[in-house]
Amino acid sequence: MSELTGRTAEELGAAIAAGETSAVEVTRAHLDRIDAVDPAVHAFLHVAGESAVAQAAEVDRRIAAGEKLGPLAGVPVAVKDVVVTQDMPTTAGSKILEHWLPPYDATLVRRLREAGLVVLGKTNMDEFAMGSSTEYSAYGPTRNPWDTGRIPGGSGGGSAAAVAAREAPLAIGTDTGGSIRQPGAVTGTVGAKPTYGGVSRYGLIAFSSSLDQAGPVTRTVTDAALLHEVIGGHDRCDSTSIDAPVPPVVEAARRGLTGDLTGVKVGVVREFAAAQGAEPGVVAAFEAGVQTLTKLGAEVVEVSCPHFEYALPAYYLIAPSECSSNLARFDGVRYGLRVGDDGSRALEEVMSLTRDRGFGPEVKRRVILGTYALSAGYYDAFYGQAQKVRTLVTRDFTAAFEQVDVLAAPTTPFVAFPFGSRTADPTQMYLADLYTIPSNLYGGPAISVPCGLSEGLPVGLQIMAPTMADDRMYRVAAALESTQSPRLADQTPEVTA
Amino acid sequence: MAAISREEVAHLAHLARLAVTEDELDTFAGQLDQIVSSVARIGEVAADDIPPTSHAVPLTNVMRADEPRPGLSREAALAGAPAVENDRFRVPQILSEEA
Amino acid sequence: MSVATTDLADVLSRYEVVLGLEVHVELGTRTKMFCSCPTTFGAEPNTQICPVCLGMPGALPVVNAVGVESAIKIGLALGCDIAQWCRFARKNYFYPDMPKNFQTSQYDEPICFDGAIDVDVDGKPVTVAIERAHMEEDTGKSLHVGGATGRIHGATHSLLDFNRAGIPLVEIVTKPIVGAGADAPAIARAYVAAIRDIVRALGVSDARMDQGSIRADVNVSLMPIGATEFGTRTETKNVNSLRSVERTVRFEMLRQAEVLDGGGVIHQETRHFNEATGETMGGRVKETATDYRYFPEPDLVPLAPEREWVEKLRAELPELPAAKRARLRSEWGLSELDMQAIDNAGAFDLIEATVSAGASPESARKWWLGELSRYANEHDAELAELTATPAHVAELQSLVDGGRLTDKLARTVLSGVLAGEGTPAEVMAARNLEVVNDTGALTAAVDEAIAANPDVAAKVRDGKVAAAGVLVGAVMKATRGQADAKSVRELIIARLTAE
Numbered sequence A: 001m002s003e004l005t006g007r008t009a010e011e012l013g014a015a016i017a018a019g020e021t022s023a024v025e026v027t028r029a030h031l032d033r034i035d036a037v038d039p040a041v042h043a044f045l046h047v048a049g050e051s052a053v054a055q056a057a058e059v060d061r062r063i064a065a066g067e068k069l070g071p072l073a074g075v076p077v078a079v080k081d082v083v084v085t086q087d088m089p090t091t092a093g094s095k096i097l098e099h100w101l102p103p104y105d106a107t108l109v110r111r112l113r114e115a116g117l118v119v120l121g122k123t124n125m126d127e128f129a130m131g132s133s134t135e136y137s138a139y140g141p142t143r144n145p146w147d148t149g150r151i152p153g154g155s156g157g158g159s160a161a162a163v164a165a166r167e168a169p170l171a172i173g174t175d176t177g178g179s180i181r182q183p184g185a186v187t188g189t190v191g192a193k194p195t196y197g198g199v200s201r202y203g204l205i206a207f208s209s210s211l212d213q214a215g216p217v218t219r220t221v222t223d224a225a226l227l228h229e230v231i232g233g234h235d236r237c238d239s240t241s242i243d244a245p246v247p248p249v250v251e252a253a254r255r256g257l258t259g260d261l262t263g264v265k266v267g268v269v270r271e272f273a274a275a276q277g278a279e280p281g282v283v284a285a286f287e288a289g290v291q292t293l294t295k296l297g298a299e300v301v302e303v304s305c306p307h308f309e310y311a312l313p314a315y316y317l318i319a320p321s322e323c324s325s326n327l328a329r330f331d332g333v334r335y336g337l338r339v340g341d342d343g344s345r346a347l348e349e350v351m352s353l354t355r356d357r358g359f360g361p362e363v364k365r366r367v368i369l370g371t372y373a374l375s376a377g378y379y380d381a382f383y384g385q386a387q388k389v390r391t392l393v394t395r396d397f398t399a400a401f402e403q404v405d406v407l408a409a410p411t412t413p414f415v416a417f418p419f420g421s422r423t424a425d426p427t428q429m430y431l432a433d434l435y436t437i438p439s440n441l442y443g444g445p446a447i448s449v450p451c452g453l454s455e456g457l458p459v460g461l462q463i464m465a466p467t468m469a470d471d472r473m474y475r476v477a478a479a480l481e482s483t484q485s486p487r488l489a490d491q492t493p494e495v496t497a
Numbered sequence B: 001m002a003a004i005s006r007e008e009v010a011h012l013a014h015l016a017r018l019a020v021t022e023d024e025l026d027t028f029a030g031q032l033d034q035i036v037s038s039v040a041r042i043g044e045v046a047a048d049d050i051p052p053t054s055h056a057v058p059l060t061n062v063m064r065a066d067e068p069r070p071g072l073s074r075e076a077a078l079a080g081a082p083a084v085e086n087d088r089f090r091v092p093q094i095l096s097e098e099a
Numbered sequence C: 001m002s003v004a005t006t007d008l009a010d011v012l013s014r015y016e017v018v019l020g021l022e023v024h025v026e027l028g029t030r031t032k033m034f035c036s037c038p039t040t041f042g043a044e045p046n047t048q049i050c051p052v053c054l055g056m057p058g059a060l061p062v063v064n065a066v067g068v069e070s071a072i073k074i075g076l077a078l079g080c081d082i083a084q085w086c087r088f089a090r091k092n093y094f095y096p097d098m099p100k101n102f103q104t105s106q107y108d109e110p111i112c113f114d115g116a117i118d119v120d121v122d123g124k125p126v127t128v129a130i131e132r133a134h135m136e137e138d139t140g141k142s143l144h145v146g147g148a149t150g151r152i153h154g155a156t157h158s159l160l161d162f163n164r165a166g167i168p169l170v171e172i173v174t175k176p177i178v179g180a181g182a183d184a185p186a187i188a189r190a191y192v193a194a195i196r197d198i199v200r201a202l203g204v205s206d207a208r209m210d211q212g213s214i215r216a217d218v219n220v221s222l223m224p225i226g227a228t229e230f231g232t233r234t235e236t237k238n239v240n241s242l243r244s245v246e247r248t249v250r251f252e253m254l255r256q257a258e259v260l261d262g263g264g265v266i267h268q269e270t271r272h273f274n275e276a277t278g279e280t281m282g283g284r285v286k287e288t289a290t291d292y293r294y295f296p297e298p299d300l301v302p303l304a305p306e307r308e309w310v311e312k313l314r315a316e317l318p319e320l321p322a323a324k325r326a327r328l329r330s331e332w333g334l335s336e337l338d339m340q341a342i343d344n345a346g347a348f349d350l351i352e353a354t355v356s357a358g359a360s361p362e363s364a365r366k367w368w369l370g371e372l373s374r375y376a377n378e379h380d381a382e383l384a385e386l387t388a389t390p391a392h393v394a395e396l397q398s399l400v401d402g403g404r405l406t407d408k409l410a411r412t413v414l415s416g417v418l419a420g421e422g423t424p425a426e427v428m429a430a431r432n433l434e435v436v437n438d439t440g441a442l443t444a445a446v447d448e449a450i451a452a453n454p455d456v457a458a459k460v461r462d463g464k465v466a467a468a469g470v471l472v473g474a475v476m477k478a479t480r481g482q483a484d485a486k487s488v489r490e491l492i493i494a495r496l497t498a499e
């Protein structure tokens, strides 16, 4: 393994800018690493080796020509396969989009390229981002580098595993109910969900439009902030994009690294702690993390989110409802798979066959559930009521943030579980998102940062902040990270096939 | 909460254009029933006077100027289509209620 | 079915008709409702499309400000309230010409609601109450291949062009129109015509029914006289001419009465009007009611039109057709009968333009309802499509008024204009049709006529002035009709009685 793949993105960017190494060298090192470990990890659905090297060479040329590029210029990045890329297939982990080559780039991909980042390829995920283990990828699961018999989390297991296994220093994930943070937690990496509206959704294949948000997956908090700054900011192509500058996340992360949290008030949500099903080892690691925050000068108080228990059910009505509509476009007419068009069948039958063969079981389950929840006669009891619960959860958060600067909670109730252990009962899988979902309902930012091990597996601590106060969570997360030497993300065991 | 019947799942699958098999009908009916009963408790929250939240950010009036911009070339638009004829997307016979 | 055996009066002796009209107006914006694709009519298939209007994965809509502005203008012109706050919704159903398999529309929060307009039915104003006007997007177009008539039935496959997908529509929905009786077909027609004229006056749509930029869905139901509940309605979709709207209502009234008389039931269904047969046709009855699973469009944020904006738009509204009509009716001083004839001929705007170009209202009426209507009828053309324009007509009349053309010559000149020979003055010059005003030449012609008809001349001299007609005819013949008959007659009499 090249020493280059062990460095942070920040270090790589600096070395490239200083001419100590080149973007091409860094890119080749990571491509070599992918060759070596990805057969065992299966983080990638598509590796764009040639185009990545060409892109890196272009960055080197620009640097040689004296162009002033951003701090991550020349640094490789892996992009979750739910984000469209013009020169690479985009499948969203589904057979229905196998071989689809989008005719356009997502806004965030355009921003990565403009900032000189090198897109290495597309990462594996649960189909259409529905799942918490990548077991629902149509292309086979990704394995957790900490234990290849265990899940890497989901839906963005590919991005988290790629970063944990040092196949990429940076990755893009998307988070609808925890799909950046929960994989981050179980792979010992940093995953941040920015404020809803903080990163453009244009080009992000929609799962649940009112919840989806793209964000960084990295090995350090500073790297996450640096990547956040590249992809964040207003986009006229996304009507829900907030027209305001990106909060000063990098500055906040650097301030956090000083290890001083004096004056910061951290709330621990009583109802989160009381929730059933969290593993004792997870709770212990979380409590140790909170202890550390106190030692760094933070004031920790208990707060209440009385409607917390309704967040998960509300989510499991809102997300399927929106997805049932968002996924209607996959009908085999304009792009993607078409099944059964042999001249004997009418369109409706071809469409239905296409969708039945093209979608996996979890997608079908949620599409049917969402169709049900939006039906006349059920709307008020389900989707309508879920949106009211959303209001109540938002009010809870707003009230809590009047008392504290940030909230802390475990990221997910359990460490990486063995493959197959939660697929039989869908509601068991849904519990993985118990602590992450409230932020999606509320729209505020949240980050998962490693806080320790349980049974030898990483545990994540989640910091939640008010809307557009993303900087606060980076500061607190960086402070926690500063107490770890070496960082947990740098302790990923060597993967063996 | 009433159980979701097999027939109801079949109707939902039709609305969603999913040609589910008989086996899938049984599986989904059972699983949906379980999911629906696990989420049904949101009905416990008295929320008559609570406004629903449809958007996480309180934005209004996001509009664009009425200025044309280039879109996709026809070649790019049709490139991913399963079937094309005469510069158009080709689909099998549409059976419609409409005469 | 033989509906000829019953007539409307008979139907109305037993049933009351309830009408409802949903008019879709395609806005004349430069770009689509939710993306920046151009909206040029008749472009090559699939050349005005982008990831958004093709429903590509990941693409997101952004609202066209001019689309919203146009919808508000329409609402104001229809006397509607403008919502303080409203949202778009998704109407979910699968259809191949709809790229996302949902239509972005408005559901329970339309931007305009509760209006009314007066429409003119044979000179009587009839008030039609408007339920709502909301914004939505159009679908793509299907071309059905393999069937005998290009229709969907019998086609082997279909081809889709998405240029039209996403073009902004405003859908205007009436409240139920009750008590129309025998006027129902005429009210339906007049209402759609009024909407057409309003959106044209507002400049928000080209309002070309023939190009589908205005399409009406016509809802008709019957209920027994005295009943309190409406009968089951049928919805005849996409009726695309005023005449067809009228025929649809009449046909459905007759058809439904016949079904009900025979003890049958009317199914709630969509039907189609067949121009060729004048009948509406149903499809197979849907086995289940459609469930569109509406919910607020999460990709678009709410609209809260600022009151200042709405009031500014209200202040900027142009004079609307009804007001303009009332004003011109009194300014022109034409009879009620003339005004009705003008409306029936659809010549109002042409006459207005002709008057603006300088002609008197009476002369403008005379040309458009006389010579030009006759010509249009013979050639099966619309008045507005003729080669002769209001400017031509005004010019022609000024030539007559200036004594350079007689009425008869003017008609000849007009036929030249209609044949594309140029402006009236050009035709007059090219065909050498100008009135002969040269007194010397005319006197010579008169003298020649007197000399050639001594008997007639003698009669005139004896006071039998009526006999002068023969001499006038001879002079007119000699001048190839280019003299003014009245002056010729005066000249002859003066000459003969002076002797």
Ligand SMILES: [Mg+2]
Residues within 6 Å of the ligand: C105, C136, C171
């Ligand atoms: Mg409509």
Ligand SMILES: [Zn+2]
Residues within 6 Å of the ligand: B071, C032, C035, C036, C037, C048, C049, C050, C051, C052, C053, C054, C166
């Ligand atoms: Zn477009």
